[in-house]
Amino acid sequence: MITPASQWSSANAAPLKMPIYAFAVGAEALYTTHDLTRFGVTGAPAYSPWLTIPTGASQSIDIVQCTSSIGELQCEVLDVGGAVRQFVGATTLVGLTATLSVGYPGLSWAQFVPLHTYTVYKINPSDGYTSFIFVCRDPQLLEKTTIYLHPENGGLLSDDNPWYVCGSPIDVYLSVLLFAVGLPASAVDLAWLQQLNGPAEGLYYSARPFLFRLTESFQAKQFLETEVFKPSLLYQVVLNTGQLSLRAPKPPAAGASPVFTFTQDNMTVLPKMDRQPLMNEAVWQFDSGGSDGSSGSDYGSYNTYVEADSILAFGRGDQQFRVDSKGLRTPCGAFWWSQWVSRRLFRRFAGGASSGSGELRGGAPVYNIEAFLMTLPVWTGDYVAVTHPRIPDVVTGNLGIAGRVMEVIDREPDYQNGKMTYKLLDTGLTGLAPAAVWGSGTNAFKFGQGRIY
Amino acid sequence: MPTANYPKIVYNPGGGNVTLTFTRGPQNFHPYVQARVHDNLSTSGAVRERVVENLDILIEFGMEHQVVDDDVPAWASFLMYALAGGGFQFYPNQGLTDCYNCVLEDTGWKPKWNAPKKYAFAYLFRILQDPQCPPDPGVVLRRLHGVTS
Numbered sequence: 001m002i003t004p005a006s007q008w009s010s011a012n013a014a015p016l017k018m019p020i021y022a023f024a025v026g027a028e029a030l031y032t033t034h035d036l037t038r039f040g041v042t043g044a045p046a047y048s049p050w051l052t053i054p055t056g057a058s059q060s061i062d063i064v065q066c067t068s069s070i071g072e073l074q075c076e077v078l079d080v081g082g083a084v085r086q087f088v089g090a091t092t093l094v095g096l097t098a099t100l101s102v103g104y105p106g107l108s109w110a111q112f113v114p115l116h117t118y119t120v121y122k123i124n125p126s127d128g129y130t131s132f133i134f135v136c137r138d139p140q141l142l143e144k145t146t147i148y149l150h151p152e153n154g155g156l157l158s159d160d161n162p163w164y165v166c167g168s169p170i171d172v173y174l175s176v177l178l179f180a181v182g183l184p185a186s187a188v189d190l191a192w193l194q195q196l197n198g199p200a201e202g203l204y205y206s207a208r209p210f211l212f213r214l215t216e217s218f219q220a221k222q223f224l225e226t227e228v229f230k231p232s233l234l235y236q237v238v239l240n241t242g243q244l245s246l247r248a249p250k251p252p253a254a255g256a257s258p259v260f261t262f263t264q265d266n267m268t269v270l271p272k273m274d275r276q277p278l279m280n281e282a283v284w285q286f287d288s289g290g291s292d293g294s295s296g297s298d299y300g301s302y303n304t305y306v307e308a309d310s311i312l313a314f315g316r317g318d319q320q321f322r323v324d325s326k327g328l329r330t331p332c333g334a335f336w337w338s339q340w341v342s343r344r345l346f347r348r349f350a351g352g353a354s355s356g357s358g359e360l361r362g363g364a365p366v367y368n369i370e371a372f373l374m375t376l377p378v379w380t381g382d383y384v385a386v387t388h389p390r391i392p393d394v395v396t397g398n399l400g401i402a403g404r405v406m407e408v409i410d411r412e413p414d415y416q417n418g419k420m421t422y423k424l425l426d427t428g429l430t431g432l433a434p435a436a437v438w439g440s441g442t443n444a445f446k447f448g449q450g451r452i453y
Numbered sequence: 454m455p456t457a458n459y460p461k462i463v464y465n466p467g468g469g470n471v472t473l474t475f476t477r478g479p480q481n482f483h484p485y486v487q488a489r490v491h492d493n494l495s496t497s498g499a500v501r502e503r504v505v506e507n508l509d510i511l512i513e514f515g516m517e518h519q520v521v522d523d524d525v526p527a528w529a530s531f532l533m534y535a536l537a538g539g540g541f542q543f544y545p546n547q548g549l550t551d552c553y554n555c556v557l558e559d560t561g562w563k564p565k566w567n568a569p570k571k572y573a574f575a576y577l578f579r580i581l582q583d584p585q586c587p588p589d590p591g592v593v594l595r596r597l598h599g600v601t602s
Contacts, residue, residue: 015500015502015503016502016503017502017503017504018504018506018507033506034582035582035584037584038584053506265495265497265500266502268493268495269496270496372493372495373493374502390496417491418491418502419491
């Protein structure tokens with residue numbers, strides 16, 4: 001969730017508001033939707049009030065395949081007196097960092113909050129040539145780089161010059177991004193990733209299941225999604241600051257604390273509902289090329305898990321979860337890892353017959369919510385609560401739900417029309433206790449009170 | 454005592470400022486607010502969120518008796534400039550210094566015959582939202598009638 005200063009939050013939560021959007025192209029130019037001086041915004045650098053209100057960029061997650069869409073932001077700037085045409089023609093802008101921020105009248109410039117920190121991808125004149133459209137894409141675009149050089153010695157990747165990458169999924173993720181792709185450390189949400197990797201979360205601290213022997217070129221994003229995220233049920237999100245971050249398949253050890261509550265007073269329509277496909281079978285192949293990856297490309301180990309209670313209750317799901325991993329290794333703990341991840345998968349998507357997920361009675365419900373613009377601090381990957389007297393409770397059959405905990409898996413802003421749309425995933429977290437802790441400090445031992453930990 | 458003077462327009466077509474002084478008063482002069490807003494009504498009906506893009510001020514008036522060999526030529530020159538997108542300064546009262554940066558909202562200039570050598574025209578100006586923009590249309594009306602407060 002975006003956590004701005006209280007003055008911004010108050011202005012954003014007001015029932016009557018005038019959001020002022022600002023689009024900065026590197027340090028080269030700043031375009032705003034309103035005259036900042038006229039609306040009492042102090043401390044702003046030089047700007048031109050020629051920006052039209054953008055639609056905004058969406059973030060969408062495929063929660064099972066663990067892929068995330070690359071967001072695209074389009075900002076249209078009126079070409080007043082040919083100034084923008086001359087600017088675009090005289091300056092190299094593609095590749096620069098572009099930031100769309102929002103503030104409110106009377107706030108200082110420093111209180112403006114970034115909404116999207118993207119990279120300029122292309123700049124085109126509009127139809128009729130009255131304006132220029134800056135097309136920007138989120139930092140995941142940088143991951144579409146093809147890696148063909150060994151990061152440690154600069155030579156071509158080959159069988160004679162393999163790059164060994166091993167560790168937890170967070171270790172592999174950071175190795176690829178920081179060493180292979182060459183992103184700076186500031187481009188990733190290092191603090192949160194270190195916490196995910198640390199003992200406090202009880203997630204990956206004791207797990208080092210991956211050992212990749214990379215001998216040929218690969219595209220970083222595709223590699224991460226196929227080989228790291230899906231076998232770990234992680235998914236990537238882009239924060240409003242432009243940092244890349246990951247979200248785990250279980251809530252933090254402190255519990256799934258909702259950062260926001262959607263209610264009948266901030267939703268504009270009754271949500272549409274759907275269900276995720278039931279998944280109660282998981283098939284794993286690993287030990288590619290032997291236990292160290294050096295003996296060809298065939299898989300050495302095959303593993304299948306089924307959620308028996310779910311199959312008894314619902315039959316076999318219509319989608320099978322399948323992982324063909326080039327990096328999971330038996331000596332590194334691939335068997336227990338695949339069992340653990342499968343259990344997480346079933347916990348979320350096997351219907352909750354008796355897997356401790358709160359009796360979902362089928363696939364995990366997904367809610368399409370349209371809400372007020374004031375909800376824009378809610379971010380993809382956040383936990384939120386939903387309370388509404390008219391939404392049917394598909395778990396109990398009652399009319400109305402209260403405090404139902406859900407995960408944001410899709411966020412679509414529509415700043416032009418002043419509203420937000422979300423997709424919320426309900427995996428039955430409501431009412432479950434957080435992990436129990438024995439001891440304190442960094443060596444505290446966490447174990448689950450419920451079956452989710 | 455407020456002084457009622459006719460309005461004037463100052464514009465620069467490229468060779469320096471040109472002043473277009475109203476030689477007769479506008480008719481049905483009314484500035485008004487055109488709100489660009491988006492309303493969200495909650496499902497409970499108890500809360501409405503209004504997201505405001507801007508509260509634009511427009512000025513609409515008619516010139517019912519423009520004379521062919523008197524003020525029409527000056528207005529014609531101004532309209533050819535303003536219809537092409539040129540901005541101008543509108544003084545509601547030529548005796549006061551208050552002025553607003555405006556653009557012409559019309560996309561055509563169509564005279565309506567009124568009497569021999571007299572034609573009627575309708576005009577719609579948009580006041581640009583810059584630091585000179587008045588806080589509300591009432592200020593424009595007061596200035597038109599020479600009220601400085």
